[in-house]
Amino acid sequence: MTLSGDVMERSPSARALEETVLDQSAGAVLAQFAAGDISPVDYMEALIARVEAREPKVCALWDFRPEAALEQARASEARWHAGTPCGPLDGMPVTLKELIATKGDPVPNGTAASDMTPASDDAPAAARLREDGAIFFAKTTCPDFGMLSSGLSTFHHLSRNPWDLLANPGGSSAGSGSAGAAGYGPLHVGTDIGGSVRLPAGWTGLFGFKASQGRVPAFPYYPGRCIGPMTRTVEDGILLMKSLSRPDWRDATSLPPMTESWDVAPMDLRGKRIGYMAEAGCGLGVDRDVAEAVAGAVRWFEAQGAEIVPLDGVLTRTMLDGLDDFWRARFWAQMETxxxxxxxKVLPYILDWASAASSLSGARVAAGFDQMLAIRQATARIFTQVDLLLSPVNPIVSFPAEWPSPTNDPAKPFEHIAFTMPFNMGDQPACSINCGFSESGMPIGLQIVAPRFGDLDVLSAALAYEQARGPITNWPEL
Incomplete structure (x- = not known):
């Protein structure tokens, strides 16, 4: 990452833009590109200046390339002036989590143990966004191998939460959450296999969306692994989904392209049966501030005419421990190579966690894999009763920036993902949307889940809630 000691010199128009448009939605900015009211160059200059000023505190980025970004912005400006934009995102800055490959760049996977071999091709998400004209001005950080819900890494600087620099942004899409909350443009992309988009989105106030498994092609793919937007608004999340969801043959789990339009309207909630899962079933207990904020959101859904159906937690101790066994064994097999x-060079916390797999029997590891299937069955059963599900995203308000996980205990690494991970295993679409703040001023996330393939229902319900809630107006200024 290259950051100068001083804020770059800017034109007067760029200085004005930093105050007026950097916190606008991507849709609004693109409309102004098209109208000629904003230059992609001035916008990029303003964004670079903000990053230069804030990044030393936040440490959200890796491979920050202001010069290359400005060169691309100048090319975009020429296309807009000629009336020939190359795609719907032409000139719009986007960050990608660094483990999403971009051609010619190394993929550190957040770890000092990486071999730093440049990627031979764009990953599907990068390819689709590049085709649509997005400018990748930086990658965002993640912990070692994307294995933690934290900003702690042996390769990157420690990423911090802009709402409180002593607090953790969550992870593993840590830098994406930090960048979005710090105002590094409106569009950010993370990955999620147990909550790694939704968890940091919840802790940083963003909208984070995990689509149905295969809706957004991923490579490499793995059961539960999804790519998703992390944005300040639902509409910007939808804008990214229009690009990200286009097909790519490399993901053998990918779904056929949607025949429906991604132009989503707010959901009419009258008559909807909506489940309310106040407790996860196991894992960390829910903090009072979290419980109260989520309960307030549930009351709003009820006031709109929905029938609220209280539900028990879906996850059992056997399920969570079995998944832990299987994931430890899978990762330890990689470490043995x-x-x-x-x-x-790998983070000691992760090695401590994984090395326990060396004493696991093959039968126990296989039984752990079976618990993934049990979770899948349990989540499918929920939607025989309800149309949507509401729950907390994160059970706790925050945890220290330096901790690798909310428990800080490698023997109990997944106690905080009990609300989010089940819907990775079940393939259901789910989002995090801000539903309030703690007494300490930290954001709190509401999870909205729909049946498998009900991606538009999640987005429609989230849009309805966001419009009633109103925009967040107190984003950190650092």
Missing amino acids: FSEERRA
């Missing part, structure tokens, strides 16, 4: 010198 590393040399002793290379393995020593």
